[in-house]
Amino acid sequence: MKKKIIISMHYMEIGGAESSLIGLLEALDPSKVDIDLFVFAHHGVFMSAIPNYVNLLPEDNGYAMMEEPLAMVFKKGHPLIGMARLLAKWKMNRFYKQNPSEKDRSAGFAYIGNEVGRVLHNLYNFGEYDLAISYNYPHNIVLENVMAKKKIAWLHTDYRHISINENLEFPIWRKYDQIVSISPGVTEGFLSVFPSLKDKILECENMLPKAYIETKATQASIDKEVDVLTLCSVGRISNAKNYDNIPNMASELKELFKLHGSKIKYKDFKWVIVGPGDHSTIDALSEDLGVRDNVIFMGPSDNPYPYIKGCDIYVHPSRYEGKSIVVREAQVLCKPVIITNYPTAVSQINNGVDGVICELDNKSVAEAIYALVMDSNRQSTIINYLKTHDYTGGAEVEKIYSLIGLNDNMEK
Structure with missing residues (x-):
């Protein structure tokens, strides 16, 4: 029996995370796994690159408001989401005022995920999955709104160079079964902030759609x-x-x-x-x-x-x-x-x-x-x-299979 996977992504615009997601989707074998892809907002050039064997779930009007301009959120009739985003912005600005830093201010999505996640409905209607993958921020969504036997979150950023609210992010990261890091350097940066999460790290190279x-x-x-x-x-x-x-x-x-x-x-x-x-x-x-x-x-x-x-x-x-x-x-x-x-x-x-x-x-x-x-x-x-060398990283998909008990010798 095939395993069921759901992957969450905010949109599919041109970007490194989006490109590597297409690489992951191409590396996954549809004879081994059924793949649902939940994209908050269905826009971006990479939408057309999604393999035809991937089940693209319908766009949800609420989740699509995560990154819409605030005025548009209210105009489209989502006052609760608009207010939640305003509250997230206020909390983020307060944090940076109290914690000035020369590092990049990359904590915004954590606040948005935390506040907006409270007013979004869950995704339980899609059923239970063997594996749920939160491929990019905000990681609250998969953690709180998806039913799955195992949940993993992808880590794309070197935490040595961004300013984050550790007290806000730690409770989210620690609840995941695994944290997928794209390189040893990214792992080192993350553990410099959250050393207690060392045992959750799974290093997995980016996969590219050659x-x-x-x-x-x-x-x-x-x-x-x-x-x-x-x-x-x-x-x-x-x-x-x-x-x-x-x-x-x-x-x-x-x-x-x-x-x-x-x-x-x-x-x-x-x-x-x-x-x-x-x-x-x-x-x-x-x-x-x-x-x-x-x-x-x-x-x-x-x-x-x-x-x-x-x-x-x-x-x-x-x-x-x-x-x-x-x-x-x-x-x-x-x-x-x-x-x-x-x-x-x-x-x-x-x-x-x-x-x-x-x-x-x-x-x-x-x-x-x-x-x-x-x-x-x-x-x-x-x-x-x-x-003469392969830079697609396709073999890395075996690490994902191992999380749900799949391997090359399984019966198809």
């Missing part, structure tokens, strides 16, 4: 000048991504081009950045530093993969990451990758083998790009390695 990535990468072509080096970075403009320093990195790289122009096969470079967010301040800095024509923001895209496929080097200059999905996606597309030495970097790249790790400062990033450009043999070695 066929989907490769297909999307060929759906458009990017105009490229042969004698212009094309760099690419993909992601939302945020403190974590460190895009505010790209103009400085580009300025350093431009100086290297000037100093060593006769040795470089490219006459110039373009750094293409794909992702949402306000880049007006970064544009102004680029103008001041004389790299306005080099640093190019493309804005958000439903399909960033042609940009990755069309670049010469993928650069990921983050201040911190859990484990970047887009770095793996670039490796799936066999692109040389340069990442900064954030705390979880060594779990992402085998330095010099399948990518390059450089120090987290502007000059070091520029020098790493220049060094890779000048070493065509190293580029070829990295590309050839990527072509």
